[in-house]
Amino acid sequence: DTEVTQTPKHLVMGMTNKKSLKCEQHMGHRAMYWYKQKAKKPPELMFVYSYEKLSINESVPSRFSPECPNSSLLNLHLHALQPEDSALYLCASSLHMSRERGDTQYFGPGTRLTVL
Amino acid sequence: KNEVEQSPQNLTAQEGEFITINCSYSVGISALHWLQQHPGGGIVSLFMLSSGKKKHGRLIATINIQEKHSSLHITASHPRDSAVYICAVQGETSGSRLTFGEGTQLTVNP
Numbered sequence: 001d002t003e004v005t006q007t008p009k010h011l012v013m014g015m016t017n018k019k020s021l022k023c024e025q026h027m028g029h030r031a032m033y034w035y036k037q038k039a040k041k042p043p044e045l046m047f048v049y050s051y052e053k054l055s056i057n058e059s060v061p062s063r064f065s066p067e068c069p070n071s072s073l074l075n076l077h078l079h080a081l082q083p084e085d086s087a088l089y090l091c092a093s094s095l096h097m098s099r100e101r102g103d104t105q106y107f108g109p110g111t112r113l114t115v116l
Numbered sequence: 117k118n119e120v121e122q123s124p125q126n127l128t129a130q131e132g133e134f135i136t137i138n139c140s141y142s143v144g145i146s147a148l149h150w151l152q153q154h155p156g157g158g159i160v161s162l163f164m165l166s167s168g169k170k171k172h173g174r175l176i177a178t179i180n181i182q183e184k185h186s187s188l189h190i191t192a193s194h195p196r197d198s199a200v201y202i203c204a205v206q207g208e209t210s211g212s213r214l215t216f217g218e219g220t221q222l223t224v225n226p
Contacts, residue, residue: 041218090159105149
């Protein structure tokens with residue numbers, strides 16, 4: 001199984017709603033990532049979990065709250081979002097979070113989020 | 117100046133043509149990645165390179181570490197190759213963090 005799954009595929013929410021994005025992989029990867037991608041732009045890293053611990057937070061606003069309940073699952077909790085947060089949210093995983101050598105990241109299909 | 121520069125930004129080709137996309141970077145790297153993104157979002161990793169050349173089907177990726185330059189070639193291009201191709205580097209000191217180029221939008225017409 002070389003797949004990263006994400007649910008839901010599409011999400012429309014109001015600015016006062018609370019919702020969650022879910023990401024799952026069963027490849028035994030120990031590093032998991034959240035990216036945000038705006039139209040016609042490359043992905044921007046938001047968070048990295050390594051061995052279920054938050055390793056990198058790229059100064060993301062607190063209305064985005066990540067959670068890694070176990071090594072296969074990564075959630076992104078959303079609360080009080082703004083319309084400018086509308087984007088494609090991509091999850092990825094890699095075997096490790098390696099400094100010394102390259103590590104292929106496997107991406108999920110993304111959740112298309114619209115904030116009204 | 118961005119750490120990763122891709123050219124061209126947009127590329128239109130006729131089916132069957134040989135295509136080259138270029139990537140230059142300015143930092144020391146542990147690896148360079150070529151990624152493909154189709155409309156609708158999903159990103160697929162095509163190659164990870166730290167030296168030399170790799171080939172997979174009609175795709176070939178090369179890297180010159182001394183010149184800090186990589187190329188992605190597509191032979192006998194096909195309309196299904198139409199996608200955004202993104203170059204991304206893993207810096208020597210940045211762990212798995214990827215620095216992305218702006219992407220090249222490739223359109224292959226039948």
